[in-house]
Amino acid sequence: MDIQQRTAQAKELWQGLESYPLLQASLGVLALLIVAVLLGRLLRLALSRGIPLLARRPALGWLNDLANNGVFQRLSQTSPSLVVQFGLAWVPMLSTSNAHVIGNLAMAFTVLFAMLAIGALLEALLDIYARSAFARTRSIKGYVQLAKMALYVFGAIIIIATLIDRSPLLLLSGLGAMSAVIVLVYKDTLLSFVAGVQLTxxxxxxxxxxxxxxxxxxxxxxxxxxxxxxxxxxxxxxxxxxxxxxxxxxxxxxxxxxxxxGGRRIKRSLFLDAGGVRFLNAEEEQQFSQVHLLATYMTGKQAELLAWNTAQRSSAHVPANRRRLTNLGTLRAFAQAYLDNHPDIHTEMTCMVRQLEPGPQGIPLEIYCFTRTTAWAEYERIQADLFDYLIALLPEFGLNLYQQPSGADLRTMLISSATLPRTLGAHSSSLAR
The missing domain is CATH 2.30.30.60 (SH3 type barrels.)
Incomplete structure (x- = not known):
């Protein structure tokens, strides 16, 4: 009985407000706003609780990407404005003009949050694409950014057209006159987009x-x-x-x-002192013939040179008419054989030891090859080990690296020049006695 009495009192109170149409309309709009906000909160709560449950299924894991980027949150924010748009017809005593203004304002909010939801959806699609195999070869981030830019521009046009109650086509037609300004302002963006398309x-x-x-x-x-x-x-x-x-x-x-x-190039030269280049004598030839990496080279080269020198006959006694092995050529053959047998050198790629044009810093002996690995640290280790060994082996061939005199070299030379006169003086005195 109390409930019926209260209902009757509420009806009487509401009927009593008919003499105050503005107050009745304001209360109706306020009630509609409260209902819209409550429905929006309920929808947001339902999505925040229900989506994680659905995303537990492997086939629906992409729902987590949508939730993390706020797609469902933006969609739930569109519900209050939609409720206001469709609920204005139930508000009593609300004038047509006021209903039109409020409806346009609600539609602008709907477009705004729908636009933000689509932007969040694009970001979610970008995250989903980033986990695919195509993401390593094709980047679509630039396209997504361009799509969002176009979305926001057209969304802003629709919102402004809705608020001022004009057709969006009217505003779009005005963009033609502003095209030159737009191109000037977004010049770098347009150039970057075209460049991004070409790069991709x-x-x-x-x-x-x-x-x-x-x-x-x-x-x-x-x-x-x-x-x-x-x-x-x-x-x-x-x-x-x-x-x-x-x-x-x-x-x-x-x-x-x-x-x-799968291979990284080594291209580095050893600058050899030209003063150390000479012919090998018979003892050195015999010694190098016992080196495993040089045995085949020495045997073949000695047979070739013997045939050549024999063909010279009587003129072979002149040194310039004879062909002989040099320490530099033997070193080059050894370095080539060393590279061919090195486990870390890629033999299926270009591998050679070549002599470059001599210059003021000596004779460049260039090592040109590829390692079997592209890892930076491992590549540097292989390169350093290779040149450490070759540099340490140069005295075995009677060769030295060329380097500019250092302070220690100058100091040694000055000490030698200072002791030389005393040595010569002592030697002369002994001869005089």
Whole structure:
């Protein structure tokens, strides 16, 4: 009985407000807003509780990406404005003009949160794509950013058109006159987008590639490719941001080919003192013939030289008419055989020891080969071990490295020049006696 009395009192009170239409309409709108907010909260709570339960299934794991990027949260935020739009017809005493204004305002909020939901959906799709195998060769982050930019621009146009109660086509037609200004403002963005399309379609750049671009101070791994910039983490852990369009306008070196080939090049020279180059004598030839890596070379070369010198007959007694083995040529043959038998040198790639043009710093003997690994630390170890051994072996061939005089060399020379007159004086005195 009490409930019926209270209901009757509420009806009488509400009927009594009919003489105050503005107050009745305001209370109706307030009640509609409260209902809209409550429904929005309930929907958000239901999604936050239900989505994790559904995402436990392996086939629905992508729902976690949608939830983490706020897709469901943005969708739940559209429900209050939708409730207001459809509930205005139930608000009594609300004038048509006021209902139209409130409806436009609610529609603007609906478009806003729907636009944010679509943007969050694009980010979620980017996260899902990042876990696929295609993400290592194709980056779509630039396309996603461009799509979000276009989405926000058109969304803003629709929101403004809704608020001012005009057709969006009217605002879009005005963009034609502003196209020159838009192109000028977004020049770098448009250039970067075109460059990004070319880089991706031609497979010129991937996340994880080691690139080198000295003009911008970049020498490291690509960690991110966006619409406007490419981020490179240098080996000193600094980050360089390169405008995407510069990668098409200027040249850069990509080391991906080296990594895919499975071998990294060694190209370094030993600068030999030209004064140490000479012919081998018979004893040295016999000694080098016992070296395993030189046995085949020495046997074949000695037979070749013997045949040549025999063909010279009577003129063979002139030294210039005879062919003889040199210590430099024997060293070159030894280094080539050493590379061919080295377990860390890739023999299926170019492997040679060549002599370059002599210069002021001596005779360059270049080692040109490839290691079997592309790992930086392992590559440096192999290269260092190779040259350590060859440098230490030079005296065995009667050769020395060329190097400019150091302080110790000058000190030794000055000491020798100071002791030489005393030595000569003592020697002269002994002869006089």
């Amino acid at each position: 379609s031609n497979d010129m750049l991937r996340v994880g590639d080691w690139i080198e671009m000295p003009q911008v101070g970049a020498d490291g791994d690509v960690v991110d490719i966006t619409l406007n910039t490419v981020k490179v983490q240098n080996f000193d852990k600094t980050i360089v941001s390169i405008p995407t369009w510069r990668l098409m306008a200027e040249s850069f070196k990509n080391w991906r080919g080296m990594q895919q080939a």
